[in-house]
Amino acid sequence: MPGLGALNARARSPRGARSALLTRPWLGMPLLLLVLDAVLSDSHGSSSSSLPPPMSCYKSLIALLLTVTTAITTTTATTKITTATTSAGSLSRCLCASESKNAKLHFYRHIDKRSARDLPLWGVGGMEKQRHSPTKIYTRARTHMKAERAGAAIRKFLQAGLQLAEEEGRCAPPTPRDTFIYATSAQKAFLGMSVRKKTRVPAMPARVDKQKQQPHTNYFVADKDHMRLVCSRRLIIYGISACSGSRARNTIWRLLRLLLLLSLLAVGILNNTCIVRLATTFAVIKARGKKMHQPAAFLCYITVYTSVYRGAASYIHRGRVCELALAKKTGSTSMAEMRSREFAIVDTYTLLYLRNTRRDSASVSRVVMYFVLCARVCSHLLAQRKLESSRTIYTYACAHIWGSCTSSFESRRLRTSRIVYIVSHSSIIRCIPQVRVKWMGRAGMRLSEAESASDCILVVGVSRPKLAAAFLTVALISLFLTFHILYDSALYSLHAAAAAAAREAVDSSSSSSSLDLVVLDNGIDDNSYESNSIDAAPFGTPPAAVTPSLQLQMAAAYNTASPPAKAHFPKTSRQLPQAIIVGVRKCGTRALLEMLFLHPQIQKAAGEVHFFDRDDNYSKGLEWYRKKMPYSFKGQVTIEKSPSYFVTPEVPERIFAMNASVRLLVIVREPVTRAISDYAQLRSHASSTPSPPTSSFSSSSSSSSSPSMSPVSSNNVNSLQSPNSSTSTSLQQQQQQQPQQQQQRSFDELAIRSDGTINESYRPIAISIYHMHMYRWLEVFERRQILIVNGDQLIDDPVPQLKRIESFLRLESHIGRHNFYFNHTKGFYCMRSDSEEKCLKESKGRRHPRVSPMVVSKLRRFFSEHNRKFYDLVGEDLGWPEE
Numbered sequence: 001m002p003g004l005g006a007l008n009a010r011a012r013s014p015r016g017a018r019s020a021l022l023t024r025p026w027l028g029m030p031l032l033l034l035v036l037d038a039v040l041s042d043s044h045g046s047s048s049s050s051l052p053p054p055m056s057c058y059k060s061l062i063a064l065l066l067t068v069t070t071a072i073t074t075t076t077a078t079t080k081i082t083t084a085t086t087s088a089g090s091l092s093r094c095l096c097a098s099e100s101k102n103a104k105l106h107f108y109r110h111i112d113k114r115s116a117r118d119l120p121l122w123g124v125g126g127m128e129k130q131r132h133s134p135t136k137i138y139t140r141a142r143t144h145m146k147a148e149r150a151g152a153a154i155r156k157f158l159q160a161g162l163q164l165a166e167e168e169g170r171c172a173p174p175t176p177r178d179t180f181i182y183a184t185s186a187q188k189a190f191l192g193m194s195v196r197k198k199t200r201v202p203a204m205p206a207r208v209d210k211q212k213q214q215p216h217t218n219y220f221v222a223d224k225d226h227m228r229l230v231c232s233r234r235l236i237i238y239g240i241s242a243c244s245g246s247r248a249r250n251t252i253w254r255l256l257r258l259l260l261l262l263s264l265l266a267v268g269i270l271n272n273t274c275i276v277r278l279a280t281t282f283a284v285i286k287a288r289g290k291k292m293h294q295p296a297a298f299l300c301y302i303t304v305y306t307s308v309y310r311g312a313a314s315y316i317h318r319g320r321v322c323e324l325a326l327a328k329k330t331g332s333t334s335m336a337e338m339r340s341r342e343f344a345i346v347d348t349y350t351l352l353y354l355r356n357t358r359r360d361s362a363s364v365s366r367v368v369m370y371f372v373l374c375a376r377v378c379s380h381l382l383a384q385r386k387l388e389s390s391r392t393i394y395t396y397a398c399a400h401i402w403g404s405c406t407s408s409f410e411s412r413r414l415r416t417s418r419i420v421y422i423v424s425h426s427s428i429i430r431c432i433p434q435v436r437v438k439w440m441g442r443a444g445m446r447l448s449e450a451e452s453a454s455d456c457i458l459v460v461g462v463s464r465p466k467l468a469a470a471f472l473t474v475a476l477i478s479l480f481l482t483f484h485i486l487y488d489s490a491l492y493s494l495h496a497a498a499a500a501a502a503r504e505a506v507d508s509s510s511s512s513s514s515l516d517l518v519v520l521d522n523g524i525d526d527n528s529y530e531s532n533s534i535d536a537a538p539f540g541t542p543p544a545a546v547t548p549s550l551q552l553q554m555a556a557a558y559n560t561a562s563p564p565a566k567a568h569f570p571k572t573s574r575q576l577p578q579a580i581i582v583g584v585r586k587c588g589t590r591a592l593l594e595m596l597f598l599h600p601q602i603q604k605a606a607g608e609v610h611f612f613d614r615d616d617n618y619s620k621g622l623e624w625y626r627k628k629m630p631y632s633f634k635g636q637v638t639i640e641k642s643p644s645y646f647v648t649p650e651v652p653e654r655i656f657a658m659n660a661s662v663r664l665l666v667i668v669r670e671p672v673t674r675a676i677s678d679y680a681q682l683r684s685h686a687s688s689t690p691s692p693p694t695s696s697f698s699s700s701s702s703s704s705s706s707p708s709m710s711p712v713s714s715n716n717v718n719s720l721q722s723p724n725s726s727t728s729t730s731l732q733q734q735q736q737q738q739p740q741q742q743q744q745r746s747f748d749e750l751a752i753r754s755d756g757t758i759n760e761s762y763r764p765i766a767i768s769i770y771h772m773h774m775y776r777w778l779e780v781f782e783r784r785q786i787l788i789v790n791g792d793q794l795i796d797d798p799v800p801q802l803k804r805i806e807s808f809l810r811l812e813s814h815i816g817r818h819n820f821y822f823n824h825t826k827g828f829y830c831m832r833s834d835s836e837e838k839c840l841k842e843s844k845g846r847r848h849p850r851v852s853p854m855v856v857s858k859l860r861r862f863f864s865e866h867n868r869k870f871y872d873l874v875g876e877d878l879g880w881p882e883e
């Protein structure tokens with residue numbers, strides 16, 4: 001058994017195995033894994049056998065899990081992106097709030113939902129009153145309300161905001177008020193608004209819904225581009241976002257994160273690789289992320305991986321970047337003192353983006369908008385005398401963006417390829433009459449004694465989904481790696497457990513009596529059933545996998561060697577059958593196969609393969625056939641059954657060509673009973689088959705041209721093949737014709753012609769003339785390769801027949817009486833294994849039609865001669881009745 005050496009060798013080198021885990025390719029995505037799996041599933045696909053599901057099943061499951069995880073991750077990341085892109089809405093809300101309620105802007109370091117909830121923002125529709133963020137309202141509406149009601153609720157919510165705005169009298173939009181609703185298309189649809197794609201700005205978006213209750217208010221659906229119009233046109237933005245997602249999704253995400261963290265930490269300890277460390281770092285940060293302001297944390301992840309702006313990111317996530325900068329610029333070292341000063345931070349979380357942003361229309365326009373907003377904030381601060389007008393406002397942005405902004409201010413109009421923004425310099429100047437806005441380079445963030453003090457630093461910027469994509473990639477790779485490693489570890493443990501179990505079994509069996517060993521070692525010779533046994537090594541693979549001698553070797557190996565840290569389970573593969581039940585139809589082939597399957601060393605093919613008797617299957621080649629076989633361990637015997645092999649002339653040669661030493665099982669039953677059983681089956685099938693359109697068949701029973709009693713013609717033999725065989729045309733005719741016409745007739749009519757002779761061309765009769773088929777097998781195979789199983793005895797008492805077969809297959813005796821119990825309802829023996837009790841299905845053991853005793857005895861007399869020929873051929877007398 002080659003597996004033994006390999007087993008021990010591998011068991012002794014767990015380190016090698018473990019390192020193999022890490023050298024596995026992990027560059028692909030889960031789907032790639034699935035594809036690979038499918039390609040490689042040749043030797044590890046699923047099987048209908050009783051073996052534990054092959055590895056690829058686990059792998060597929062893991063891959064599926066990964067895909068689901070990926071989907072969740074993607075969704076989460078997408079919502080983060082949405083959060084980022086709706087930041088403009090947050091800013092405008094902040095702005096309005098500051099103007100309406102004199103809110104202290106330095107509270108707004110983190111413009112997130114939590115802080116927003118506590119602020120008296122009218123810009124999002126009376127948030128203070130309702131104590132709910134629009135996200136929450138939307139989510140709740142989506143979850144709990146019908147679309148219309150939810151739409152109405154949100155409209156009401158928006159109107160409340162408008163009302164509040166009116167009361168405040170600040171930041172009030174011109175009349176008629178134009179309200180822009182910034183929402184995803186799904187949300188807009190939800191609101192009952194048709195979504196019009198915005199193409200050109202400044203053309204106003206189409207008006208889609210007029211509120212009758214508030215005739216002066218026009219509701220428009222704004223897309224991202226419209227957001228940029230907000231300030232210049234003094235419109236109101238309502239940000240409705242579903243960023244937060246459902247509670248369930250958040251919980252799942254949290255759990256996944258925890259799982260990821262724990263697993264990566266565990267694996268990271270074992271495997272000191274930078275990949276794992278990286279992933280672990282990611283997990284730790286991700287886990288911590290929930291405590292941080294989302295976008296800042298988000299930037300932090302990116303920073304960790306790019307390692308470019310680490311310092312800046314940490315400043316940001318602490319929300320102190322401006323404070324520090326200001327402290328340095330004013331020469332103050334005391335933070336407490338700094339906090340007592342008034343200054344504004346409009347937005348911090350997109351600082352890093354500014355370093356990377358391209359000079360494209362979208363980012364520039366967004367920055368312009370931010371500046372406008374900043375300007376308004378400054379104006380507000382000036383009005384409150386919290387900012388000295390003589391002071392300089394520093395903004396931190398990369399040079400080219402700043403260049404765009406200033407040039408736009410100067411030219412009063414920023415024109416890009418796509419959009420013209422009406423951002424006039426005068427409007428800004430109106431807002432901040434005496435405040436100069438200057439760009440402060442990165443160096444400005446550091447201590448510079450020469451610089452004059454400043455009261456206000458505006459850190460502005462934009463964020464883009466691009467960064468999120470990077471994050472997502474890292475997340476996916478980490479997830480993939482994690483699950484891959486987890487999967488490997490799980491398999492590893494499974495193997496070890498299985499090997500340990502095998503070892504236990506070996507230990508216990510080695511302590512059993514030595515008599516067993518003697519009997520088994522001499523197996524065939526000592527077995528009284530073994531008249532047909534083959535003495536040479538029978539199968540393509542050594543049958544010794546679990547023979548006691550080998551078990552002892554294994555046990556010895558286990559016992560002498562120091563206990564291995566890890567062990568490997570032998571691999572499974574699909575083997576061509578070493579034994580085939582070739583027939584005979586209706587003699588108990590299924591029962592035989594299922595009963596043999598009780599033996600742990602036997603694996604059975606699912607269904608009937610019909611490889612050798614059907615030309616279309618045979619032409620697919622042996623590889624196709626092999627793939628139809630179940631997975632088996634080395635040393636196990638693979639068996640398939642296709643009863644029509646017995647009567648198909650080409651089959652013996654074909655099987656021989658595959659494996660000259662194959663073992664064949666022919667199960668036979670008293671021919672008349674078999675014929676009646678066959679008839680019962682045909683009739684049952686006929687009743688469930690729709691009738692063919694035409695039929696030119698002339699009943700064989702009434703056909704005067706039918707062959708006479710004496711030897712069945714070769715024509716008849718050909719016509720006996722499986723109904724599905726493609727080797728015979730007459731057979732197909734028979735297939736179509738028999739069920740409909742013949743099977744409406746009684747067995748008596750079909751089996752006995754009107755002239756009283758036996759209709760031996762009638763298929764059920766012809767198949768029962770066993771010697772006519774058997775001789776073809778004996779022309780090809782040696783007698784000792786074929787075991788004749790008595791099907792009647794298998795019904796009455798299966799165990800002796802099975803013992804014969806165990807011997808014939810050179811298998812350890814395993815199946816015994818404990819494996820069977822008689823089921824009185826079914827009238828047959830049913831099987832019992834450790835795990836279950838099982839009877840054959842209803843089509844096995846059908847009620848036979850009533851056949852007149854005269855016909856039975858007539859048939860028996862007819863068959864007696866054929867039976868004797870069969871006995872002579874096989875050298876066994878089966879003792880079937882002759883009357």
Ligand SMILES: Nc1ncnc2c1ncn2[C@@H]1O[C@H](COP(=O)(O)OS(=O)(=O)O)[C@@H](OP(=O)(O)O)[C@H]1O
Pocket residue numbers: 584585586587588589590591643676677678680681794795828829830840843844845846847
């Ligand atoms: N344990 C047990 N349970 C049920 N049936 C049993 C069993 N042992 C043998 N048999 C007999 O098997 C007969 C069906 O034979 P096959 O399985 O070879 O039929 S088939 O050719 O595959 O259709 C079937 O024939 P019918 O009785 O005519 O249905 C049974 O008699």
